Ligand SMILES: Nc1ncnc2c1ncn2[C@@H]1O[C@H](COP(=O)(O)OP(=O)(O)OP(=O)(O)O)[C@@H](O)[C@H]1O
């Protein structure tokens with residue numbers, strides 16, 4: 674299994690979710706968070722997302738998937754979130770040794 678984390682602009686969430694659904698990826702955790710990046714906000718301020726102190730609001734997607742779906746997940750996130758402007762986001766892919774569905778143990 675792989676654990677895929679996508680950090681994107683909040684206004685790209687709907688498009689990314691739509692593309693994930695098209696790729697038959699339905700299970701996803703979505704969080705609002707704040708972050709800091711290479712530009713430390715100055716160059717990105719024009720994108721006008723509300724700030725919390727020196728941090729910019731972003732959305733995080735956590736997706737646990739079979740390895741064969743990773744490429745599709747990355748494509749959906751990257752193509753759904755990309756505008757070509759700074760601050761489009763990042764994708765992190767980790768190996769996940771184990772997870773447990775509580776209902777079934
Ligand atoms: N190396 C990192 N470690 C942890 N979080 C990161 C890292 N890089 C980016 N992030 C998170 O992703 C968010 C978006 O980053 P962003 O897309 O601006 O990256 P960037 O490297 O500055 O790329 P760009 O030059 O396109 O702006 C950041 O606000 C932060 O929350």
Ligand SMILES: [Mg+2]
Nearest residue numbers: 710711712760
């Ligand atoms: Mg940036």
